[in-house]
Structure formats: C-alpha cells, structure tokens
Amino acid sequence: MLYNATNGIVEIENGNMDFISFGNGDKVLIMIPGLSDGLKTVKGMAKVMAMMYKCYAKSHKVYVISRKNNLEKGYSTRDMAADYKAACEKLSVTKADVFGVSQGGMIAQYLAIDYPELVEKLVLAVTLSKQNETVEKVVSSWIKMAEKNDYNSLFIDTAEKSYTEKRLRKYRPLYPLLSKIGKPKSFNRFIIQANACITHNAYDELDKIKCPTLVIGGDSDKVTGPGTSEEIAGKIKNSKLIIYKGLGHSMYEEAKDFNTKVMEFISSIRLRPHHLLCTQSYSGKGYDNNFTENMTAITNRLRNDDNTTVDIVFSTDDICSKCPRMIEVDLCESNEKVKRLDEKVVAYFEIAEKRYLYQDIIREINAKMTSEIMDDICSECEWYPYCQTLKP
Numbered sequence: 001m002l003y004n005a006t007n008g009i010v011e012i013e014n015g016n017m018d019f020i021s022f023g024n025g026d027k028v029l030i031m032i033p034g035l036s037d038g039l040k041t042v043k044g045m046a047k048v049m050a051m052m053y054k055c056y057a058k059s060h061k062v063y064v065i066s067r068k069n070n071l072e073k074g075y076s077t078r079d080m081a082a083d084y085k086a087a088c089e090k091l092s093v094t095k096a097d098v099f100g101v102s103q104g105g106m107i108a109q110y111l112a113i114d115y116p117e118l119v120e121k122l123v124l125a126v127t128l129s130k131q132n133e134t135v136e137k138v139v140s141s142w143i144k145m146a147e148k149n150d151y152n153s154l155f156i157d158t159a160e161k162s163y164t165e166k167r168l169r170k171y172r173p174l175y176p177l178l179s180k181i182g183k184p185k186s187f188n189r190f191i192i193q194a195n196a197c198i199t200h201n202a203y204d205e206l207d208k209i210k211c212p213t214l215v216i217g218g219d220s221d222k223v224t225g226p227g228t229s230e231e232i233a234g235k236i237k238n239s240k241l242i243i244y245k246g247l248g249h250s251m252y253e254e255a256k257d258f259n260t261k262v263m264e265f266i267s268s269i270r271l272r273p274h275h276l277l278c279t280q281s282y283s284g285k286g287y288d289n290n291f292t293e294n295m296t297a298i299t300n301r302l303r304n305d306d307n308t309t310v311d312i313v314f315s316t317d318d319i320c321s322k323c324p325r326m327i328e329v330d331l332c333e334s335n336e337k338v339k340r341l342d343e344k345v346v347a348y349f350e351i352a353e354k355r356y357l358y359q360d361i362i363r364e365i366n367a368k369m370t371s372e373i374m375d376d377i378c379s380e381c382e383w384y385p386y387c388q389t390l391k392p
C-alpha cells in the first residue's frame with residue numbers, strides 16, 4: 001500500500017476525530033491542519049496526503065488529525081489541543097514532532113505549552129499567537145459568509161486572501177467550478193473553529209515552550225496580518241525563524257522548498273560541541289531513564305545512518321532537552337563546566353555553529369584527537385572514566 005496510507009477514526013472521551021496516517025519511520029509527526037478543516041475533515045484523504053507529504057514518510061510515521069467531529073459552541077484552541085493530546089494517547093503516541101498550519105499552529109502552541117512531554121520539535125507555519133486587526137477583520141467576514149450559507153463568497157475570498165497574484169491568475173478561471181464543489185452540509189463546525197481563531201491568545205505563555213521550534217511564514221500574509229511569525233519567534237527562546245518574501249498565507253503550498261525546510265528542521269539533530277565527543281563514547285549510562293532513552297535514540301541514528309546531519313548549537317541541545325539537569329534553554333546545572341568543555345572542543349577542532357554531516361565531522365575530530373587533548377577537554381567530566389577505551 002502507498003506508504004502504508006490508512007484512514008481512521010480515533011475515539012476520545014468526548015467525541016471522535018478523523019485521521020489519516022502514512023509512513024514507516026521510527027519517529028512520529030503529528031500534522032494539524034488549518035481552518036479549512038472546519039469545512040472538510042481529512043476523512044478518506046490518506047492516499048492523497050501520503051503523496052503530497054511523502055518526503056516525511058521515510059523518517060516518520062505521520063498522522064494528520066482533524067478536530068473532533070462534534071465541536072461544541074465556544075470551543076477554544078486550548079480545548080482542541082486537549083483533544084489532540086487525548087487522540088495521541090489513544091494512538092499510543094507519547095512523543096512526536098508537531099507541525100501546525102494556520103489555526104493548526106495555534107493548537108500546536110497549546111500542545112507544546114500544556115503537554116511539553118509530548119512535543120519533541122514544533123513547527124508553526126503561517127500562524128499567530130494573539131489577535132490583530134487583520135485577522136479579526138478577515139475571519140469575522142468569513143464567519144458572516146458562513147452564517148449566510150454563502151460558500152461561493154467564502155471560497156473566493158479565502159483564495160484571494162491566501163494566494164499570490166501569480167497563482168491567482170491560474171485559479172480565477174476555475175472559481176465557477178471550484179466554488180460549487182466542497183460545500184459542507186453545515187457550516188457549524190467551520191464557524192466554531194473560526195471563532196476559536198479570533199479568540200486565540202497564547203502570546204503571554206509562549207515562553208513556556210522550551211522545545212526546538214521552527215516558525216515559518218510569509219511577509220505578505222493577508223490573513224494573519226504582518227509580523228505575526230516574528231512576534232512568535234521573539235517570544236520562544238529556542239526558535240528559528242524563516243520568512244518567505246512575497247508569499248502569503250498559502251506559503252506552505254507556494255514555496256517550493258517549504259517541506260524541505262521543515263524536513264531539515266525536524267530530522268537534523270542539534271548538538272552542542274562537547275556532545276560530539278559524548279555521542280561517540282556513550283554506552284547507555286545516564287542521569288535517568290528519560291535521558292538514556294533519548295540519548296540512545298540519538299546516538300543510534302548518528303552511528304547507524306551515514307547521512308545524519310547535526311546542527312551545532314552553542315546552547316542546550318537535543319540531548320540536554322531530556323536531561324534532568326537542564327534548567328532552561330542555554331542553562332545547565334553545571335553551566336560553567338559544560339560551557340568550558342564546549343569552548344575547548346570549538347577551539348581544538350575549529351567547530352562552527354552550523355550544519356555538518358555527523359560522520360564527516362567525527363572523522364575530522366578523530367584525525368586531530370590526541371590523548372592529551374582528550375584529557376584536557378574531558379578530565380573534569382564525571383563520565384570520563386567510561387570513555388577511556390576511546391583514547392587514541
């Protein structure tokens with residue numbers, strides 16, 4: 001079957017949610033769609049979505065999950081996040097990369113805030129964290145169109161506000177046809193979701209998000225308004241920001257390298273410099289189960305997949321993120337000591353804060369390593385007795 005593409009429905013305590021899944025990877029990716037989910041859920045879309053997002057299928061098992069089917073009036077993005085957490089539990093997903101688009105990004109913010117143990121890496125695309133004049137005006141007008149049962153206007157206005165002029169020149173001739181298909185039997189679900197969009201306000205809590213986060217948007221977004229991605233990235237310390245110039249709310253469809261950028265972010269491993277040494281000598285011992293489980297998974301990938309890339313960061317990294325000694329981003333209980341180790345590794349092996357192929361950089365380090373250098377870098381580390389067999 002095509003990437004194991006499967007349609008499903010997951011029962012949660014207060015309802016059920018349509019989902020599709022595909023992919024064969026060891027990791028899990030949860031994708032949360034935008035407001036269009038209020039018009040049509042992902043039901044029956046498994047094969048189409050597996051083709052659209054096949055680039056994620058090798059490294060991840062991907063779940064695209066709709067909001068629950070019977071949304072109650074007044075349901076908030078935070079309530080929806082609680083449903084996604086419940087769905088993950090039912091699907092036996094305990095850890096996942098989470099990728100939310102538009103309203104999906106709002107829900108993803110609350111997943112990372114309220115259930116940090118679930119979210120490994122977070123991708124927030126074309127979304128916002130608090131209200132502004134543009135989104136209130138645009139989404140309120142969509143609610144009015146839906147209340148009047150006017151799908152034609154809703155379809156056209158959504159397209160006009162989302163796509164670039166170049167894409168619209170292709171789409172406009174198709175409006176008469178496209179605006180006649182896809183009309184839902186009821187707009188209730190859409191209206192509830194749209195109201196949740198214009199009451200979403202996670203801004204003040206964004207600094208609770210500690211996992212690595214990619215914030216990605218367009219500088220011409222006529223739905224969210226300007227500067228919303230920058231606003232989010234400014235509040236999440238451990239974030240990376242990508243802004244596409246000239247693209248708007250459908251940037252994730254129009255930017256040719258969008259999925260490549262997301263894939264690079266979620267598949268690359270972030271390592272602080274001295275962990276280039278620890279990942280070679282690690283033998284399964286660590287601070288606690290959570291730590292060793294994570295470090296074992298990371299070292300297995302680094303050692304067994306020759307194509308694994310690492311992003312060197314002069315800060316806490318993907319190993320620190322599951323360490324009981326990490327206090328917050330860029331702050332370890334032994335900060336002075338670990339920073340000293342990092343600085344020595346940088347100086348001896350000329351390591352820069354950039355992306356490397358792990359096997360290449362390890363070869364370069366090992367070519368320069370001597371017993372004296374290793375003693376100088378590692379002798380104050382409590383784990384050094386376990387690394388003696390690796391000494392040159």
Ligand code: SF4
Pocket residue numbers: 316317319320323324325326327331332333334338
């Ligand atoms: S002890 Fe500090 S540097 Fe080492 S993994 Fe834990 S948080 Fe990171």
